[in-house]
Amino acid sequence: MTLTAPSPYRVDASGYYGPFGGAYVPEMLYPNVEELRDNYLRIIEDPEFQQEYKQLLRDFAGRPTPLFLAQRLSAEIGTTIYLKREDLCHTGAHKINNTIGQILVAQRLGKKRIVAETGAGQHGVATATVCALKGLECIVYMGAIDIERQKPNVDRMRMLGAKVVPATSGSQTLKDATNEAMRHWISNPTDTHYIIGSVVGPHPYPDMVARFQSIISAETINQLLEQTGRATPNFVLACVGGGSNAAGAFYHYLDEPGVRLIAAEAAGQGVNSGHSAATTALGKPGILHGASTILMQTEDGQVTEPYSISAGLDYPGIGPQHAQLFATGRAEFLSITDKAALDAAFQLSRLEGIIPALETAHALACLPLIGATKDDVVVVCLSGRGDKDLATYTKHLEEYS
Amino acid sequence: MNRLTTLFQHKTADVLNVYFTAGFPQLHDTVPILKSLQDAGADLVEIGMPYSDPVADGETIQRSNQQALDNGMTVATLFEQLQDIRQQGITVPILLMGYLNPVVQFGVEKFCQQCQEVGVDGVILPDLPLEVFEREYQPLFTKYGLKNVFLVTPQTSAARVRQLDGLADGFIYLVAAAGTTGAQTDMNADVDAYLRRTKVLGLRNPTLVGFGISDAASFAAASRHTTGAIIGSAFIRLLQNTPAEGQRQAIQDFVAGIRPVPEPA
Numbered sequence: 001m002t003l004t005a006p007s008p009y010r011v012d013a014s015g016y017y018g019p020f021g022g023a024y025v026p027e028m029l030y031p032n033v034e035e036l037r038d039n040y041l042r043i044i045e046d047p048e049f050q051q052e053y054k055q056l057l058r059d060f061a062g063r064p065t066p067l068f069l070a071q072r073l074s075a076e077i078g079t080t081i082y083l084k085r086e087d088l089c090h091t092g093a094h095k096i097n098n099t100i101g102q103i104l105v106a107q108r109l110g111k112k113r114i115v116a117e118t119g120a121g122q123h124g125v126a127t128a129t130v131c132a133l134k135g136l137e138c139i140v141y142m143g144a145i146d147i148e149r150q151k152p153n154v155d156r157m158r159m160l161g162a163k164v165v166p167a168t169s170g171s172q173t174l175k176d177a178t179n180e181a182m183r184h185w186i187s188n189p190t191d192t193h194y195i196i197g198s199v200v201g202p203h204p205y206p207d208m209v210a211r212f213q214s215i216i217s218a219e220t221i222n223q224l225l226e227q228t229g230r231a232t233p234n235f236v237l238a239c240v241g242g243g244s245n246a247a248g249a250f251y252h253y254l255d256e257p258g259v260r261l262i263a264a265e266a267a268g269q270g271v272n273s274g275h276s277a278a279t280t281a282l283g284k285p286g287i288l289h290g291a292s293t294i295l296m297q298t299e300d301g302q303v304t305e306p307y308s309i310s311a312g313l314d315y316p317g318i319g320p321q322h323a324q325l326f327a328t329g330r331a332e333f334l335s336i337t338d339k340a341a342l343d344a345a346f347q348l349s350r351l352e353g354i355i356p357a358l359e360t361a362h363a364l365a366c367l368p369l370i371g372a373t374k375d376d377v378v379v380v381c382l383s384g385r386g387d388k389d390l391a392t393y394t395k396h397l398e399e400y401s
Numbered sequence: 402m403n404r405l406t407t408l409f410q411h412k413t414a415d416v417l418n419v420y421f422t423a424g425f426p427q428l429h430d431t432v433p434i435l436k437s438l439q440d441a442g443a444d445l446v447e448i449g450m451p452y453s454d455p456v457a458d459g460e461t462i463q464r465s466n467q468q469a470l471d472n473g474m475t476v477a478t479l480f481e482q483l484q485d486i487r488q489q490g491i492t493v494p495i496l497l498m499g500y501l502n503p504v505v506q507f508g509v510e511k512f513c514q515q516c517q518e519v520g521v522d523g524v525i526l527p528d529l530p531l532e533v534f535e536r537e538y539q540p541l542f543t544k545y546g547l548k549n550v551f552l553v554t555p556q557t558s559a560a561r562v563r564q565l566d567g568l569a570d571g572f573i574y575l576v577a578a579a580g581t582t583g584a585q586t587d588m589n590a591d592v593d594a595y596l597r598r599t600k601v602l603g604l605r606n607p608t609l610v611g612f613g614i615s616d617a618a619s620f621a622a623a624s625r626h627t628t629g630a631i632i633g634s635a636f637i638r639l640l641q642n643t644p645a646e647g648q649r650q651a652i653q654d655f656v657a658g659i660r661p662v663p664e665p666a
Contacts (some may be wrong), residue, residue, distance in 0.1 A: 026457040026527035173568030193404040302453040
């Protein structure tokens with residue numbers, strides 16, 4: 001996981017990806033962020049850490065996750081599609097890769113309490129899970145609206161012993177849960193670690209989370225080589241809210257220009273409908289949650305309330321690395337509507353027997369749009385499973401019967 | 402000369418700084434509240450530029466920010482409202498407090514220029530990192546005669562306090578305790594020890610302590626080891642709970658209640 005060559009797509013010594021990144025935090029958070037920044041690389045590169053991390057990924061999270069050749073979907077789309085099955089991770093999504101890593105970092109920093117934010121609840125469940133595993137107190141902030149629409153995950157967090165606190169400010173979704181979690185951290189600066197769930201926030205979070213998620217592309221390389229004789233696919237597809245599964249799926253391919261990186265954003269009811277979370281289509285450079293990035297905002301710099309059918313993509317920004325991938329053209333960002341995501345979710349369910357998370361369905365919906373031919377190899381990061389979204393899917397069952 | 406500099410040259414104790422949110426409770430309340438605060442005897446005034454995501458602030462100030470935004474307040478509107486205040490007899494030093502993104506979108510140089518034009522003396526931007534200020538903002542602030550105020554917390558190392566003190570040229574904003582604005586902190590032994598510890602550093606800038614100051618007792622306790630104190634959330638609550646016609650008198654009473662004027666001998 002250690003990189004040697006400098007790359008415009010990876011974090012520099014000051015914590016920036018080109019013009020994006022940095023640590024725009026109030027002084028109240030400076031010591032926490034500084035402590036993390038000064039220690040994270042030393043901690044995660046330590047052989048003992050690596051041994052414990054890898055063992056937990058294997059024995060607790062269930063890694064490596066399979067790389068599955070989706071034959072019927074491939075035939076339907078007219079290309080060769082492999083699904084990286086992060087949905088088979090313990091707790092049902094890629095989020096656990098990061099929370100296991102961060103809980104081990106937090107322990108080594110001597111922290112006693114964990115605070116986290118969650119949108120769809122996947123990161124909250126993953127955080128509550130590792131806190132239970134390690135016996136740390138866990139507080140999860142979640143938008144009041146998300147608590148309603150992702151109830152099974154709320155119950156799971158509670159069963160795991162976490163305290164779920166509703167964020168009732170603003171749009172009452174992921175952005176506001178993040179604000180509240182940051183406030184909690186500000187109020188408890190010495191004994192609390194904030195496990196950010198995506199590649200967002202002040203440096204070093206985007207880099208640290210991307211490193212923990214890079215296990216996705218590291219495994220993909222080996223599995224693809226084994227199954228096809230080639231390590232590099234023609235396309236890698238992933239959905240982007242903040243962008244952690246995409247950061248992990250892209251990680252080892254960033255400096256392979258032959259691999260086209262495709263990021264799916266949530267267009268909601270349509271990019272220009274006023275109900276959208278398609279950040280690169282609608283946003284411009286700005287500062288939110290401690291980083292300079294691309295942000296949906298008004299002309300006056302007020303953060304716009306996003307909308308998506310998927311709680312995990314309902315965020316007005318993207319990680320700073322993704323902002324740089326977009327600005328340089330290294331990754332292509334596609335806007336996927338709620339409807340297209342639902343179509344793709346039902347298609348995968350019927351063709352392959354896999355019910356994907358609504359977030360992941362946005363990545364799947366890109367498949368017909370990228371111009372892949374039958375000779376191409378496409379890897380889709382199947383970031384999570386759809387059990388948590390059943391209530392939403394149920395509402396649309398009739399349309400697809 | 403910058404009004405902040407003049408103020409601290411003449412007054413070295415019991416300085417009272419009051420924060421309120423621009424455009425709150427009503428869009429056009431900004432200047433009347435400013436005038437009332439000056440008349441009531443506030444030594445300096447901090448005007449909040451409302452922001453959708455004010456993470457360093459607590460619930461009271463966030464709600465006032467949201468209400469001000471709903472009222473239509475913007476950075477541009479605030480500058481329009483402040484346009485002629487210096488000609489209208491407002492002499493109290495004024496600070497603008499807010500978050501970086503609206504300032505960046507407005508244009509940093511244009512922002513500094515407008516501050517100078519309307520007579521704003523200094524700026525507090527909690528999420529502007531020291532390093533970024535030093536690299537990108539300091540020359541502009543200097544060019545337009547604007548003071549930058551840094552925050553210091555109980556967790557800030559002595560070395561960093563000295564670094565911030567070296568860069569600041571208005572005052573140092575001492576955050577009394579861990580937390581966001583409006584948190585109810587007693588002026589307890591921990592806070593007292595922190596303020597003493599900071600005093601011993603012998604900073605070149607005056608110090609004002611904020612967060613948790615809400616009445617005469619907490620103001621007096623906070624001011625014991627500093628140049629003065631900042632009141633925000635308690636004042637916002639007052640504005641929230643006062644009908645428009647009683648606002649001026651309520652502000653008068655509030656300020657008098659925080660820092661009772663000694664009876665003439």
